[in-house]
Amino acid sequence: MNDETIVNRDDWSLHRKGYLDQSRHKEKVQEAIKQQMGDLIVDESIILSDGKKTLKIPMRSLEEFRFRYDFNKKKHTGLGNGKVAPGDILGREAAKGKGGGSGAGEEPGMDIYEAEITYDDLAEILFEDLRLPNLDDKKRPLISHDRPEFNDVRKNGLMANVDKKRTLLESIKRQAREKYQAVPEEEQASAKERIRITPEDLRFKTWETRPNYETNAVILAMMDTSGSMGQFEKYIARTFYFWMVRFLRTKYKNVEMRFLAHHTEAKEVTEEEFFTRGESGGTRCSSAYQLALDMIEADYPPEHYNLYPVHFTDGDNIGSDNARALNLMQRLVEASRVVGYGEILRTHYSSTLMSTLKRITDPKLRLVTIRDRNEVYAALKTVFS
């Protein structure tokens, strides 16, 4: 037995440092996700799914940057199970995983463990910044019904609604008061043993009925389905609407959505058709605006409804139609809370329709141009903020 040898066992249960710093790392990952939102929300695996099931998106953990060698240009040394010869293929892109091993030595370039973010997490972060702008509560309620609201406490009420916490508090308060009034000693002793609740201690939760107003918001989603809308344009428009629909359904209980597809003529389609439809032919944007105005006139008087028309196109409108489109758009803007007009372009020029619409100076008209996949996020924020 050696005197120098000590084996000790401490209580480590309060040692939380690792967990604390881990949660900070998680926080930083969330921040990083937010910064990458533009890239993440256009991920095809999300858009092409129905968005209902929980998807897992691989998310790299936060990198610790340093000066390091180019992993892919470097020669590595490995160990074979048998003889190998120059030219043997070991695998595809697979040599990254670090073997089990132990100890504190960190090897650069080997850090690929991934944190995961679910579709719901992503949606939550994304929707945090979005809202329906200029929403007006004063509209005539379409569906109004009385809603009970528990907002008062009274001395009388239904036993089922007894407020236990307040009742106990009253009992304690009362007994404390009684103590100061000359109470015989023995009675005090018995009071200490249990808290007695007398009928005057009882407190009941009570409700008031209030009329409940639903805000009537209507989205008129318009999309150009003409022949000039290519794969890219369709994908972008679809991504925008995908998140728009999910955002509205998550945050607002009672939003009506109508879907309008147009080329030279516009017609109303179902949601499913809206997202899967592809057609050919030229473009006459005014047709969609006219249909939207007709719908508004027939079904949604502006004084009772918050209207949000949103239109996506590649801007390739028939020149002669621009004046008419401008005129109709002007009327749409007047009737609506906010109008979104999005142009998906791959050139640096903007279309003549866009420059025509720019003549409308009302801030309720929000014009966006999307040239790159990751601009969808910014467009969402422009229209819905």
Added chain:
Amino acid sequence: MDQESKELGRFAGEIADVARGMGLDFYPVHFEIAPPEALYTFGSYGMPVRFTHWSFGKAFYRLKMHYDLNLSRIYELVINSNPAYAFLLEGNKLIQNKLVIAHVYAHVDFFKNNHYFGRTPKDMVERMAAHAKQIRDYEIQYGRDKVEQTLDAVLAIQEHVDFRAHIARKSEQKERVRSTRRLPTLMEQYEDLWKIDEEEAETKAEVHEDEDLLRFIILNSPTLADWQRDVLSLVREESLYFYPQIETKIINEGWATFWHARIMREISLSDSETLDFALMHSQVLQPSSYSLNPYFLGYKIWESLEKRESLESLFELREAENDLSFVRNYLNRELVEDLNLFNFRKVGAHWQVAETDWERVRDNLVQGLEHGGHPRIVAVDGDYEGKGALKMRHCHEGLDLDLVYLEKTLALVQYLWGKPIYLETVYDSKKVLFECNNGLVTRHPLNDNGERRQ
């Protein structure tokens, strides 16, 4: 003391006696029995108490996840100090702990005798606890975000300190004294800084490349506040402490594995213990085909040396060598061929065996061990082009830098410097100068004389 601790204490004493009898020479060792969480915390921080940073939390999460998924477990964790601290995993079998104890004694022998550990302070546990306290105080005073931002930046270049400074320069010694176990007051810290500043000012006239990038920034950064300089020097001190462990991974793990095997043969084991031991020993040595297991490589080299050298000369080697010289001098043709070592590289999307020639395999390993496996970046000029910019140079030794990482790291270094910074390197056989200004990186091609092409 509970029964298990008592029993382990007795075995540890026995094993220590056997190890000493075989010639190992170690500091006293203090063993702690700890639950997995605690062990994985120490594994990720490198110390029982260290400053707070998310990168440690990330390492902790990874280690813990691997443990929870049963992918790997830390068997042994030992801290280079006097007395040494070692941790035993709660719930390990007795035989597992015996092996760990034997392994630990060999590590501590290595810490005590290997030349490269000669300059590491032996009271680092307390010092790093004091650093943690100091940095915590700065967090309270200057805000967590600012401290974190500073740490993010300095940790990115923590490897770029000069581990051999003591050979050429005397001032290094003076500086080492700076961090004392008790917390110095702010004023005292100032005094030291001024002194170093003066020293530096005297030698500043002559142009020399400074291998100690971190020190260069501490002394010359036009932007850092005094508390930030202090954070940098605390991190630098910890980096200097850890570096010998990085540069002796293979030789040290090999040494410990070599000795735990010898020691375990000496102590009496039951049949089932012998079986468990054999299983565990082979797990430690388990080769993985893409990255070389340092335990395995080191063990194999020591084993081959044992066959042709005397024990005394093995002890001499453990004093004098680090990974680089160990592999360079003793990884021979026989070993490379026996172990089926080979070089591989990426060709298109495939990883392909490049060569199996033993000298090339050895040289590739050696190249990867130079400067602890990190690129050598030196500070060239603290007033580049007369504008107070920092100029650095990557001493290109045949390997190009990772450009994505380079750009991000430059932005971090620039945070420490404030003014623009430059880094000269070679990419695809062409000289390039990277400039980082306001966090934005631009790239300028250079001609062969290192001048910017017009």
